[in-house]
Amino acid sequence: MTESGLRTPPALAPDTLRIVPLGGIGEIGRNMTVFEIDGKLLIVDCGVLFPEEDQPGVDLILPDFSYIGDRLEDVVGVVLTHGHEDHIGAVPYLLRLRNDIPLIGSQLTLALVEAKLAEHRMQPWTLTVTEGQLEQLGPFQCEFVAVNHSIPDALAVFIRTAGGTVLHTGDFKMDQLPLDGRRTDLRHFARLGEEGVDLFLVDSTNADVPGFTTSEAEIGPTLEVLFGKAGKRIIVASFSSHVHRVQQVLNAAVLHGRKVAFVGRSMVRNMAIAAKLGYLNVPANVLVDLKDVGKLRDDQVVLMSTGSQGEPMAALSRMANGDHKIAVGIGDTVILASSLIPGNENAVYRIINGLLKLGADVIHKGTAKVHVSGHAAAGELLYCYNILQPKNVMPVHGETRHLIANGRIAQSSGVPASNVLLTSDGAVIDLAEGRARIVGQVECGFVYVDGQSVGEITDEDLKDRRILGDEGFISIITVVNRSTGKIVSGPDIHARGVAEDDSVFDEIKPRIAAALEEAVTASTDHTTHQLQQVVRRVIGTWVNRRLRRRPMIIPVVLEA
Amino acid sequence: MTESGLRTPPALAPDTLRIVPLGGIGEIGRNMTVFEIDGKLLIVDCGVLFPEEDQPGVDLILPDFSYIGDRLEDVVGVVLTHGHEDHIGAVPYLLRLRNDIPLIGSQLTLALVEAKLAEHRMQPWTLTVTEGQLEQLGPFQCEFVAVNHSIPDALAVFIRTAGGTVLHTGDFKMDQLPLDGRRTDLRHFARLGEEGVDLFLVDSTNADVPGFTTSEAEIGPTLEVLFGKAGKRIIVASFSSHVHRVQQVLNAAVLHGRKVAFVGRSMVRNMAIAAKLGYLNVPANVLVDLKDVGKLRDDQVVLMSTGSQGEPMAALSRMANGDHKIAVGIGDTVILASSLIPGNENAVYRIINGLLKLGADVIHKGTAKVHVSGHAAAGELLYCYNILQPKNVMPVHGETRHLIANGRIAQSSGVPASNVLLTSDGAVIDLAEGRARIVGQVECGFVYVDGQSVGEITDEDLKDRRILGDEGFISIITVVNRSTGKIVSGPDIHARGVAEDDSVFDEIKPRIAAALEEAVTASTDHTTHQLQQVVRRVIGTWVNRRLRRRPMIIPVVLEA
Incomplete structure (x- = not known):
């Protein structure tokens, strides 16, 4: 055992396979x-x-x-x-x-x-x-x-x-x-x-x-029933690599006289590859370009989209926010033919709620057999x-x-x-x-x-980000005259993400100034770092007591 | 309809009930x-x-x-x-x-x-x-x-x-x-x-x-079976207000000769209230104080704990991190007798993984009937x-x-x-x-x-926090001499949560300085805000192009 808890492996012996x-x-x-x-x-x-x-x-x-x-x-x-x-x-x-x-x-x-x-x-x-x-x-x-x-x-x-x-x-x-x-x-x-x-x-x-995992083939009949009931546009979302899921959407579209447009960069790219290599069997005249969808009646359209995991920039999320050229409306049917990866629940439910508010029917694996693992x-x-x-x-x-x-x-x-x-x-x-x-x-x-x-960002950077994201930061900038030791500018306080109006800091500025000038006077060989620590201490204590928060504190002392 | 999309309701008519x-x-x-x-x-x-x-x-x-x-x-x-x-x-x-x-x-x-x-x-x-x-x-x-x-x-x-x-x-x-x-x-x-x-x-x-929601009473028999199989300590987590869930834990403990300690401030408080008012029926000698648990054999102990939703400061989460006086070990049984509220999945799975790594058996509603809605x-x-x-x-x-x-x-x-x-x-x-x-x-x-x-924090503050949390910030501090227009200190760059070493900024500092001095020279009636915008533009463009990031940028120009 080394100090870091790592155990250096022995040299690899002959006729031995090493797996790491x-x-x-x-x-x-x-x-x-x-x-x-x-x-x-x-x-x-x-x-x-x-x-x-x-x-x-x-x-x-x-x-x-x-x-x-x-x-x-x-x-x-x-x-x-x-x-x-x-x-x-x-x-x-x-x-x-x-x-x-x-x-x-x-x-x-x-x-x-x-x-x-x-x-x-x-x-x-x-x-x-x-x-x-x-x-x-x-x-x-x-x-x-x-x-x-x-x-x-x-x-x-x-x-x-x-x-x-x-x-x-x-x-x-x-x-x-x-x-x-x-x-x-x-x-x-x-x-x-x-x-x-x-x-x-x-x-x-x-x-x-x-x-046992249910067969993928059981999804086809469900899609056929859902397509049969849909009176307006159908939007299906799934992973852009799920060729067989898309195949079943194409098949159901043909059965119900609809045309399919691929939506989302990876969906367009992957399905072109799958079709070219013969993994996706594209029936004649079933595909339509997204830009031509407007020429079709609503009940002739299927949009096969990415964004099933609630990715905020994907097409489905933008449709749910009313922020996509496809304006989802009353009577449209949205099928999330996809898994729900742990951690994505809130994002996906936000999309479902958004689509429902726009008047769409939303079907997902919780309500119909539209996904298997x-x-x-x-x-x-x-x-x-x-x-x-x-x-x-x-x-x-x-x-x-x-x-x-x-x-x-x-x-x-x-x-x-x-x-x-x-x-x-x-x-x-x-x-x-x-x-x-x-x-x-x-x-x-x-x-x-x-x-x-x-590989440049460290776990320390992520810890900083978590603090910044939860608590915001306060930066305190003071310029001290190198020769007189007097404050010539500041303390200037900039806060972001902290729950208060900037004026709340007015009461602490004189105390920071006083503590700084005292520190400068007390010792002639202070370092900038020491002065910054003085500022950090004064404002840190005050913020914890007064605001009950622990924002990141960035004290800056400049000597001019 | 008012401008904000609000519709002022009419005056309330007689014999009319208003609900808001x-x-x-x-x-x-x-x-x-x-x-x-x-x-x-x-x-x-x-x-x-x-x-x-x-x-x-x-x-x-x-x-x-x-x-x-x-x-x-x-x-x-x-x-x-x-x-x-x-x-x-x-x-x-x-x-x-x-x-x-x-x-x-x-x-x-x-x-x-x-x-x-x-x-x-x-x-x-x-x-x-x-x-x-x-x-x-x-x-x-x-x-x-x-x-x-x-x-x-x-x-x-x-x-x-x-x-x-x-x-x-x-x-x-x-x-x-x-x-x-x-x-x-x-x-x-x-x-x-x-x-x-x-x-x-x-x-x-x-x-x-x-x-239909299954009856709460169906959980008792499951607990009895699980308690019967457990060879060492049993830790049950649920909401601290779920008196009937706790009642069934007490009953199963009595049946198997175990004593129960309440863990977590709200669990202790709520069960004291429920017992005093007669909602919780506490059999004689079943309760034990957490501090006395060490005197019992492992197979005599049930810990009834909070933290079932993965709350990081709750007892269960600290046990999973090995950061609690109860050291969970091989053969202990942990029962999450609780729901899994959307959004908490990752936190709860982290706890389950942590407890499993420590050698505990973990039972949850996905594996046994230990929760009903x-x-x-x-x-x-x-x-x-x-x-x-x-x-x-x-x-x-x-x-x-x-x-x-x-x-x-x-x-x-x-x-x-x-x-x-x-x-x-x-x-x-x-x-x-x-x-x-x-x-x-x-x-x-x-x-x-x-x-x-x-009510002081605004959605704008939360947007700032999200940017800070995702991207970090860069603050650029420059002190300009009021009379000469020359830079007397800085640009000083402080970055947190940005994916790079601070030295990466060395190349941009001279360009900021040059742009600032040019702006000061070009116009004598510039405002501080205008100078800060100059700094923001120079570094913003550079950061987007060079780092492909969009951190918050805080330009500070002080005149001394």
């Missing part, structure tokens, strides 16, 4: 796992995490690349299991460090990551793979397995090494009647299980949900464990509560408790001779993207 | 309704609303009392339907305006409000009432009706006036097997229905939940409408989505759509000759309590 998750363990997002053997590294996924309310102003959170920072030349490739942001979103930031790391993934996954990289003016090296395919990447033999998820063309990856075999599911569920017929391939899982899975890295997102629930996970019978299990992709629930399912299938690894980001796990062990812990902090800056 | 909700319509909280006839006012409830994440630093939100501000002498009393904060929390602030307004309520309700007022060093005038009781309060004849809710001794109030009759439910549900045998009195409702309910003000909180679901509301057959309906206590759902239930029971009033805070409704009409709209903003200040 740099994200996704203890959080839903920034999934990234590093595999190492024979001096080479293989990365699976490289995603972003979205900030919570105690990380104000942060745009994105990246995995901490510092563990591999000086080993980038040893990276043989990044396997991307599917095209969601929490699995591909950090790729541009990794490629800034070395731009020729090969990206390995399915056709759709690579198309989505290439579109993202194009926005960063980057062009990656890629290797397109498909289910059943074998690729030797340095000392790693990768075999890809079809899995079903809320985006098409997702893959699990089976990794054979001299240290043992690992199956990493990526995100998956086990829809037995998927829209594209591409199920999670349990025959393939069975073959791998018979060969022997030494370590199973398995999606935990829904491990605490009992039973993309992740395997407890019952499905148990099938997996029973088919694979892995020697060791490491739940991934989840908060502590999900990881623990998943570990319990593994145990209920017969995996010994000692072979279930509950880890955290930065854990170092060594696999050899069929046994996986936690052998150390490396530094693995949050890396914040904030405007143009990557 | 000052809170609770369009939000869950700060419930308050004003009734007026013959120059007298009756108030029902006076609660607080808890702030959301876009109201940073706010402690509480009050109803806007300005509508009754100059009519306080006409107030005949405040009927308090039950003792929850969203119905009584603003009473101290109302009594600051006139301290002898009589408070009317049940025994428990008044005891809770008196305890609250004692903390504000206030002693109210009170009138204790019970179900069936009639009280003439000026021109208002009030008849009280037993209703069941998640706190004992709740009352609905039936108000007879020359303008018509109104039944206000307060908060309620229709548990048919309540723990104390005190059901919502449907026989009483039936009698009032036969007499005639001109206007029905009805709790909408669960109107969008289909079916306190509000009538759609099926129960339909019973009410059918028994009461009101002439007019005004859904109260809810966001737009709840009010609309409740209105639809009313219509499905046969109330004509034109007699269902969907209103908002500040709406003015006149009731005469069996017809209720919206006749105006009065000013009814949020009144923020923030530290010592009430």
Whole structure:
């Protein structure tokens, strides 16, 4: 144990596979796992995490690349299991460090990551793979397995090494009647299980949900009924990568003689990619450009929109605020065909209330079957464990509560408790001779993207922001004459976000001035910092007592 | 219509009852309704609303009392339907305006409000009432009706006036097997229905939940099973006013030979009141003081705690952070016997994850039947409408989505759509000759309590806080010599919450200085404000372009 609580891992022994998750363990997002053997590294996924309310102003959170920072030349490739942001979103930031790391993934996954990289003016090296395919990447033999998820063309990856075999599911569920017929391939899982899975890295997102995830196909009939009842415009919101959800909207539109316009930049972009590659089957004449929607009758229109999570700048939120060219009105039907990610509730309910006030009917997963999850629930996970019978299990992709629930399912299938690894980001796990062990812990902090800056904002900055946001600040500026020690200007007080009129400070200014002049007179060798501390003390005490607040206090003393 | 969108209501006609909700319509909280006839006012409830994440630093939100501000002498009393904060929390602030307004309520309700007022060093005038009781309060004849809710001794109030009759439910549900045998009195409702309910003000909180709320009594058996399985300490968290939930915890503790310690100031206070008045039946020797818990074996302990909504300073949150004298450990059982109020999800999940990391088992309403709601679901509301057959309906206590759902239930029971009033805070409704009409709209903003200040913080201050919290600020201080126009100190740049090291500003300082000196030289009659605008422009453009951020910019130019 080092002082910081980190445990330096031992040197990697021969014929041992090292696994280091740099994200996704203890959080839903920034999934990234590093595999190492024979001096080479293989990365699976490289995603972003979205900030919570105690990380104000942060745009994105990246995995901490510092563990591999000086080993980038040893990276043989990044396997991307599917095209969601929490699995591909950090790729541009990794490629800034070395731009020729090969990206390995399915056709759709690579198309989505290439579109993202194009926005960063980057062009990656890629290797397109498909289910059943074998690729030797340095000392790693990768075999890809079809899995079903809320985006098409997702893959699990089976990794054979001299240290043992690992199956990493990526995100998956086990829809037995998927829209594209591409199920999670349990025959393939069975073959791998018979060969022997030494370590199973398995999606935990829904491990605490009992039973089975409903089939995506059950949403189509609900949409058809809702479309049949709608008398005016229909607006459907979902994730912009949910090709099968959009497919069912297109199908229902055709059935009811409506045309569909895509709304929102990512929806337009992703559906163009999905249609071009054949993942989205676009019936003839069903699409219409948003700018031409006005030429149609209201009952001929479907708007397929982003913003289902209440994102304030997305189209749906602006419609709910009456701040979008589409003026939602009485009789319009809005369908939130989407999940409700914890933390987004208030934002989403604000949108629902706004749309209802405008007279729209609003349907969401609380009132109709318009959403199913993309992740395997407890019952499905148990099938997996029973088919694979892995020697060791490491739940991934989840908060502590999900990881623990998943570990319990593994145990209920017969995996010994000692072979279930509950880890955290930065854990170092060594696999050899069929046994996986936690052998150390490396530094693995949050890396914040904030405007143009990557990794420059610190937790201290965020603490400042939380104080500023909750309490505001008071800045007190005083100019002192260097030779006479007299105040020549100020104290000038500027306050923002503090609950009072500026005139409230009039009573404290003379006391600050007096305390400052006293300090200047008392000692000739005072520092500016000492004078500022005098100001801080006087006003801090007063503010706490008088206003019962604790704003940030910025005392500035200038000598002129 | 006035310019602000307010519609001045007409003078109140004779034999007309005016109803003005000052809170609770369009939000869950700060419930308050004003009734007026013959120059007298009756108030029902006076609660607080808890702030959301876009109201940073706010402690509480009050109803806007300005509508009754100059009519306080006409107030005949405040009927308090039950003792929850969203119905009584603003009473101290109302009594600051006139301290002898009589408070009317049940025994428990008044005891809770008196305890609250004692903390504000206030002693109210009170009138204790019970179900069936009639009280003439000026021109208002009030008849009280037993209703069941998640706190004992709740009352609905039936108000007879020359303008018509109104039944206000307060908060309620229709548990048919309540723990104390005190059901919502449907026989009483039936009698009032036969007499005639001109206007029905009805709790909408669960109107969008289909079916029926499960009985509170079903939680007892679950607790008994959980207590039976627990090998070490048991920690139960719930609202501190939920006497029946606590009663069932006490019962389960007795059954399993455990002792219960109350944890959290409001839990200790409320349970003392409830026990003293006989609402909580405390078996002999079941209670133990928190400070004596250490003398018991772990399997003899139940801690009954506050903090079920993730409140960061409450006992449960501190236990999850390992920051409480009760050190939660492996094998302890934590039961969140509570709702999950939208907006609190992340805070509550953080606690669950923290407790799981410490080795505790965590049970919550997602995993076991340890919570039922306190509000009538759609099926129960339909019973009410059918028994009461009101002439007019005004859904109260809810966001737009709840009010609309409740209105639809009313219509499905046969109330004509034109007699269902969907209103908002500040709406003015006149009731005469069996017809209720919206006749105006009065000013009814949020009144923020923030530290010592009430109503001083504005929405503009909150906007400042949101900017400060998301983006931080940059303050630029420059001292200019009044006579020479030369800069004698600065530009001095102070930034907080901005994602960069202060040295990043070095490159912009000379440009600010140059722009300032140019401005001073160019015109001799410049104002300080103009100079500050020069600074703001230079640094604002640079920050947006260079950092891609929009922090608050505070330019200060002092002339010395």
